[in-house]
Amino acid sequence: MRDGKVVKKDSVIENQITTEVMKIVNAVINKWHYYIFEDYDDLLQHGMMNCYKNYVKFTPGKGSAFNFFTKIARISLLNYTTRKKKHRQSTDINEHHYLEASLQQNKEFFFDNLEDILFKLIDENYVGNIRTKYIRIASLMLDYLRKTKKFIGKSDMYSWFRSYGIKNSEVREFIKSINAYNEDIFGILKD
Numbered sequence: 001m002r003d004g005k006v007v008k009k010d011s012v013i014e015n016q017i018t019t020e021v022m023k024i025v026n027a028v029i030n031k032w033h034y035y036i037f038e039d040y041d042d043l044l045q046h047g048m049m050n051c052y053k054n055y056v057k058f059t060p061g062k063g064s065a066f067n068f069f070t071k072i073a074r075i076s077l078l079n080y081t082t083r084k085k086k087h088r089q090s091t092d093i094n095e096h097h098y099l100e101a102s103l104q105q106n107k108e109f110f111f112d113n114l115e116d117i118l119f120k121l122i123d124e125n126y127v128g129n130i131r132t133k134y135i136r137i138a139s140l141m142l143d144y145l146r147k148t149k150k151f152i153g154k155s156d157m158y159s160w161f162r163s164y165g166i167k168n169s170e171v172r173e174f175i176k177s178i179n180a181y182n183e184d185i186f187g188i189l190k191d
Contacts, residue, residue, distance in 0.1 A: 018048070018052070021052075021069050025048055037081045037084065043080070046077065047076055051072050111142060111145060114142065118142070121181050122138060133170065133174075140161060140164055141171075
């Protein structure tokens, strides 16, 4: 629906638009050398996906299609490469210490202990709305860790929280606040 009118899908025109937009996305990738940072096919797919979402939003009276799709492709690829940069700069997962191997305990036991400690800390140190919010964040974080059982990355975890309506800033606030109790939390690793 666009401006209160039903828009019918025309596959032939959509294919023509997609072909032309693909030329624009290719030009953006090459002009600003995004291919240096990430795989070319991933960049093309990401740029095309964001342009495709905006096909019906294009309004001829506000400018040319070239400018409209170029801006969408540039912004989306810039955000994509910036997000991926954080992962490129982190160490390889194989270099991380594997907790289960050194502690000789299963993951469920570890997560149960972590859950007990987190909820105890929250109950003892926070009240009211903050306590309620922190319990929800801790529950979702533990659920995320139990389901993945490995390090995935902050962006994946943040998108997990966003799917439940929790903002990234709230998660960062929780992590910053709970960092004061690192000795209590990581004490389970020494036992």
